[in-house]
Amino acid sequence: TSDRELMAQLSSRGARITWLEQPQRRELSESLWNQHWDILFFAGHSSSGEECNTGEIQINQNESISLTLLRNSLRSAVRKGLKLAIFNSCDGLGLADELSGVKVPQMIVMREPVPDGVARQFLKYFLEDFSKGHPLYLAVRNARQRLVWMEKDFPCATWLPVICQNPAARP
Numbered sequence: 001t002s003d004r005e006l007m008a009q010l011s012s013r014g015a016r017i018t019w020l021e022q023p024q025r026r027e028l029s030e031s032l033w034n035q036h037w038d039i040l041f042f043a044g045h046s047s048s049g050e051e052c053n054t055g056e057i058q059i060n061q062n063e064s065i066s067l068t069l070l071r072n073s074l075r076s077a078v079r080k081g082l083k084l085a086i087f088n089s090c091d092g093l094g095l096a097d098e099l100s101g102v103k104v105p106q107m108i109v110m111r112e113p114v115p116d117g118v119a120r121q122f123l124k125y126f127l128e129d130f131s132k133g134h135p136l137y138l139a140v141r142n143a144r145q146r147l148v149w150m151e152k153d154f155p156c157a158t159w160l161p162v163i164c165q166n167p168a169a170r171p
């Protein structure tokens with residue numbers, strides 16, 4: 001099951017999903033600035049700087065972008081109601097650190113490089129629980145615990161997803 005198929009299941013339950021597939025920098029920035037988002041979801045390639053205080057995402061085949069360049073657009077998204085950012089991509093602690101500066105209330109990132117299969121299973125399990133109304137922390141915990149069957153082939157799979165919360169935000 002692809003990320004798109006998992007998201008389509010949510011759409012069938014009433015969620016409105018906007019896809020930005022391989023966007024250009026301008027398209028991504030304007031979309032964050034102009035639209036109302038509750039959840040921002042990114043799947044793809046990302047990386048953190050050595051000290052995990054910077055991060056960048058690959059937005060299309062030719063371009064990676066630091067979240068610093070999206071700072072104003074992300075602040076606008078938070079003002080308009082962005083509550084959760086999910087980066088189902090490798091090495092996301094630097095992304096979380098950069099997003100803390102724009103006060104995204106909650107973030108889910110992967111601590112280290114993550115195999116696609118682990119990321120996809122986490123997303124599937126998380127969306128199953130969260131879309132049923134379970135609180136964020138419980139849905140993430142349940143999804144992590146359900147990954148235990150993957151530990152033989154992917155040691156520490158249950159350890160990879162982590163929630164980062166803005167201290168000023170309510171859980």
